Amino acid sequence: MAPRFVPNVFTKSARNPASPQRRRRTRRILASQGVFDAIVSLAGLIGRPVRNQTGQEIGRLVDVVARWSDGQTYPPVTGLVVRVGRRLAFVDAAAVERFENAQILLRTARLDLRDFDRRPGEVMLGHDVMDHQLVDIDGVQVIRAADLYLAEVLGRIRLVGVDVSTTTLLRRVGPRRLRPQPTPDRVIDWAAVQPFGDTGQQGAPEVRLRTSHEGLNSLRPGELADLLEDLRRNERQELLAALTPDEAADALEEMQPEDLAQLLREADPARAAELVAWMEPDEAADALRDLPTEHRNELLQLMPADKAAPLLELLGYREDQAGGFMTTTLVVANNGDSAAEVADRLAEARHHDVDIDAVAVVDSEGRLVADLPLLDLLFALRKKPDARIGSLVDREDLVTVGPNAPVIEVAKQLVEARRLSLVVVEDEKPIGRILADDVLDALVPTRGRFHFPRLFE
Amino acid sequence: MSRRPRFLLYLAAAGPGLVAAAAGNDAGGVATYSSAGAQFGYRTLFLMLMIAVAYVVVQEMVARLSVHTGKGLAALIREEFPLRWTTFAVGAFAIANLGLVVTEFAGIATAFSLFGVSRYICVPVAAVAIWALVLFGTYRYAERIFLLMTLVFITYPIAAVLGHPDWSKVVSDALWPHFIASKAFVLLSVALIGTTITPYIQLYEAGAVVDKGIGPEEYKYERVDAVGGAILASLVSISIIIASAAVLGGTGALNSAAQAAKALEPVAGQAAEALFGLGLLGASALAAAVVPLSTSYAVAEAVGVERSVSSSFRQAPLFLGLFTAQIIIGASVVLVPGNLIHLIVNTQVLEGVITPITLAFILVLANRKSLLGAAANGKVARWVGGVAVIGVGATASLLVVITVLGWFGIG
Numbered sequence: 048m049a050p051r052f053v054p055n056v057f058t059k060s061a062r063n064p065a066s067p068q069r070r071r072r073t074r075r076i077l078a079s080q081g082v083f084d085a086i087v088s089l090a091g092l093i094g095r096p097v098r099n100q101t102g103q104e105i106g107r108l109v110d111v112v113a114r115w116s117d118g119q120t121y122p123p124v125t126g127l128v129v130r131v132g133r134r135l136a137f138v139d140a141a142a143v144e145r146f147e148n149a150q151i152l153l154r155t156a157r158l159d160l161r162d163f164d165r166r167p168g169e170v171m172l173g174h175d176v177m178d179h180q181l182v183d184i185d186g187v188q189v190i191r192a193a194d195l196y197l198a199e200v201l202g203r204i205r206l207v208g209v210d211v212s213t214t215t216l217l218r219r220v221g222p223r224r225l226r227p228q229p230t231p232d233r234v235i236d237w238a239a240v241q242p243f244g245d246t247g248q249q250g251a252p253e254v255r256l257r258t259s260h261e262g263l264n265s266l267r268p269g270e271l272a273d274l275l276e277d278l279r280r281n282e283r284q285e286l287l288a289a290l291t292p293d294e295a296a297d298a299l300e301e302m303q304p305e306d307l308a309q310l311l312r313e314a315d316p317a318r319a320a321e322l323v324a325w326m327e328p329d330e331a332a333d334a335l336r337d338l339p340t341e342h343r344n345e346l347l348q349l350m351p352a353d354k355a356a357p358l359l360e361l362l363g364y365r366e367d368q369a370g371g372f373m374t375t376t377l378v379v380a381n382n383g384d385s386a387a388e389v390a391d392r393l394a395e396a397r398h399h400d401v402d403i404d405a406v407a408v409v410d411s412e413g414r415l416v417a418d419l420p421l422l423d424l425l426f427a428l429r430k431k432p433d434a435r436i437g438s439l440v441d442r443e444d445l446v447t448v449g450p451n452a453p454v455i456e457v458a459k460q461l462v463e464a465r466r467l468s469l470v471v472v473e474d475e476k477p478i479g480r481i482l483a484d485d486v487l488d489a490l491v492p493t494r495g496r497f498h499f500p501r502l503f504e
Numbered sequence: 505m506s507r508r509p510r511f512l513l514y515l516a517a518a519g520p521g522l523v524a525a526a527a528g529n530d531a532g533g534v535a536t537y538s539s540a541g542a543q544f545g546y547r548t549l550f551l552m553l554m555i556a557v558a559y560v561v562v563q564e565m566v567a568r569l570s571v572h573t574g575k576g577l578a579a580l581i582r583e584e585f586p587l588r589w590t591t592f593a594v595g596a597f598a599i600a601n602l603g604l605v606v607t608e609f610a611g612i613a614t615a616f617s618l619f620g621v622s623r624y625i626c627v628p629v630a631a632v633a634i635w636a637l638v639l640f641g642t643y644r645y646a647e648r649i650f651l652l653m654t655l656v657f658i659t660y661p662i663a664a665v666l667g668h669p670d671w672s673k674v675v676s677d678a679l680w681p682h683f684i685a686s687k688a689f690v691l692l693s694v695a696l697i698g699t700t701i702t703p704y705i706q707l708y709e710a711g712a713v714v715d716k717g718i719g720p721e722e723y724k725y726e727r728v729d730a731v732g733g734a735i736l737a738s739l740v741s742i743s744i745i746i747a748s749a750a751v752l753g754g755t756g757a758l759n760s761a762a763q764a765a766k767a768l769e770p771v772a773g774q775a776a777e778a779l780f781g782l783g784l785l786g787a788s789a790l791a792a793a794v795v796p797l798s799t800s801y802a803v804a805e806a807v808g809v810e811r812s813v814s815s816s817f818r819q820a821p822l823f824l825g826l827f828t829a830q831i832i833i834g835a836s837v838v839l840v841p842g843n844l845i846h847l848i849v850n851t852q853v854l855e856g857v858i859t860p861i862t863l864a865f866i867l868v869l870a871n872r873k874s875l876l877g878a879a880a881n882g883k884v885a886r887w888v889g890g891v892a893v894i895g896v897g898a899t900a901s902l903l904v905v906i907t908v909l910g911w912f913g914i915g
Contacts (some may be wrong), residue, residue, distance in 0.1 A: 090587075178582050178583050178587065178590075180582055187658070191582070213807050216587065216807065219587045219588070220587055220588050279574050279575050279579065279714075280573075280574025280575070280714070280717075280719075281573075281574055305715070309715060309716065309717035311717075312715045312716070312717030312719070314575065314718055361812070419618070496852045
């Protein structure tokens with residue numbers, strides 16, 4: 048699992064000097080002092096009076112409505128939900144003169160009160176966003192909004208930042224008098240935030256990620272895996288839907304087994320099957336092993352046959368045996384192939400780069416005769432690209448195990464031969480490869496992991 | 505290569521509802537049900553049946569909530585209620601859990617007392633051992649042993665039958681509504697409520713359902729699991745009351761574990777004490793680690809700070825500090841001289857006073873159409889749930905009123 052990052056937060060006093068995580072800085076509105084000083088706390092506003100031009104109270108603020116879409120970094124506020132008497136009314140943002148800490152002033156004396164009806168693309172900031180999960184792209188972490196800050200930017204009131212500090216939570220719990228005052232201790236600029244749709248709604252998580260953050264693409268698979276582990280079901284599926292199958296599968300490979308099993312169970316079976324098919328075969332087999340038999344078979348059936356067949360084979364071995372943790376991704380060359388031909392084959396398999404560190408060389412019967420390290424191939428290509436593979440290999444140097452070999456046996460072979468990988472052979476034919484890190488995974492004890500259902504996030 | 509605890513896989517296959525139900529019959533449960541049987545014979549059975557119905561209804565609502573939202577109970581409360589309410593709920597939960605920690609250490613002390621070990625030796629040793637087992641990551645091995653030990657309690661239904669209870673009285677007392685107008689009865693009623701519908705069990709079940717990734721389309725299976733688990737747990741609870749009533753009925757309040765163990769004599773004969781001690785020790789040790797952890801997780805997650813048993817005190821001061829503090833407080837309270845069985849029953853009373861708070865949150869959430877859509881409580885469920893909350897709340901309030909009046913010398 049990738050290391051947990053310290054929260055990347057915008058601090059007034061710049062307490063956090065430049066840290067490596069702050070690499071993807073986009074333009075930051077909160078960094079300008081003028082905006083920072085003018086922010087209004089949403090938590091402090093809710094339940095406060097909405098007054099007309101003459102200062103007369105017309106109702107109390109229930110929620111603030113904003114629009115996500117439009118490709119705007121800072122979502123504009125489109126209106127207010129105000130409780131007038133016993134009725135919930137909608138006040139358009141155009142009628143608002145200004146937002147203050149603890150009250151809202153309207154432009155007009157007369158007000159056209161419409162019943163509130165949420166339009167597509169609109170979210171209620173208090174109900175749908177505050178206290179809900181968000182992703183902080185810069186800090187690569189899942190956060191829960193303790194408060195939202197609004198400010199006037201580019202002529203409109205907009206959502207500009209999320210507060211994630213404990214102080215803010217205490218302020219909201221504390222005396223009502225203190226609540227309106229913003230306490231911008233750890234504020235994340237909205238430009239760095241990936242919000243979600245109205246996930247409180249029950250039902251299939253349709254793709255609600257309206258504006259997926261460009262920063263998502265620059266996250267590493269391990270970082271995405273961390274985020275997927277920390278999110279709740281709907282948010283997680285929404286994030287997953289924003290990724291290409293390739294990106295998503297890479298992230299899935301990095302996830303903790305129990306979180307991955309949970310994710311696959313939650314996802315639509317067709318989508319889950321697609322993702323597993325995109326994963327490296329050894330990782331995919333591990334993931335499938337952790338699923339209930341019925342669900343495992345369902346996913347295998349939904350997969351293309353050419354993807355399912357090798358997985359079925361891997362699943363036939365016990366997970367602590369060579370066959371159970373090898374990868375079936377093999378680049379095989381014939382004795383007679385030229386170095387250049389093999390290089391082309393490697394280029395095709397580039398997607399599996401982490402699983403390839405040598406080429407299995409076979410004779411005309413398909414029997415393994417040698418294992419050619421990539422470095423040797425590289426030198427051969429430089430010297431003589433049309434060299435026959437058979438002339439490059441050192442037959443003495445072959446390290447193999449059978450599919451039923453236990454982990455310890457595999458480790459011993461690797462150590463004795465001082466190799467990074469070895470070939471798994473059945474009936475003299477290569478069926479898979481085991482890399483040193485696979486052995487490492489199998490041998491590292493599971494110390495210190497205590498499983499407890501997550502209560503909050 | 506799976507790195508997950510295998511043991512939990514087996515348990516998970518049994519279903520979260522069943523696990524939660526099994527966890528429900530802990531030291532507090534066994535002591536309280538035995539007490540009920542000893543003190544009031546079969547006369548708590550009607551009440552217990554009502555509590556069982558409420559318990560089944562609540563477990564079903566919790567399962568439905570987490571299946572349909574994919575969120576645990578605490579996360580739902582934070583998202584659906586004002587923050588002050590969340591703080592209140594988490595606070596109530598933390599207090600209820602602290603009570604449970606005390607119960608579990610008292611259970612450990614009681615179990616060892618049957619083998620002649622002083623509580624001043626076994627409790628400190630157990631506290632240090634559990635603390636270390638959890639923090640050094642070897643707890644999950646011990647967990648299997650503890651869980652196996654709790655299987656002892658499955659012998660209660662057999663004991664209930666072999667104890668030759670007066671079945672006609674059992675049936676009439678179970679079906680005929682009756683309450684005894686005494687403070688002792690109200691106290692025990694609240695303890696029965698608290699030990700059966702423990703806030704911790706609801707939180708645990710919600711978390712476990714979410715962790716298993718059970719979605720709305722699988723709800724019909726999960727409902728069987730949740731309801732079945734609750735019914736099974738209630739059957740064991742009721743059989744403890746019957747077994748105790750048959751052997752000890754009418755002998756007055758329960759005072760020692762040796763007395764409680766007599767209920768198992770029809771099954772185990774001479775070995776009853778050893779068997780009872782073993783089961784009690786397993787159940788208590790199991791919960792003594794998990795309950796304080798759940799508080800630490802809930803609070804640390806609510807505040808949003810680092811939480812992991814494998815991190816250091818410097819990395820996760822709140823999480824590990826809270827865990828340690830609860831173990832120290834729990835163990836210390838048990839070291840104060842006094843009757844252990846009474847201490848256990850009294851902490852169940854504390855649970856019972858807090859239960860209506862959790863229930864109210866669950867009911868409001870399960871009623872919300874904006875949250876659950878078509879899966880929200882229908883008319884019948886609202887009604888049954890409402891009556892359960894009011895009934896539980898009224899009993900708890902009655903106790904509080906009697907207690908407060910008692911301070912002023914009235915009643």
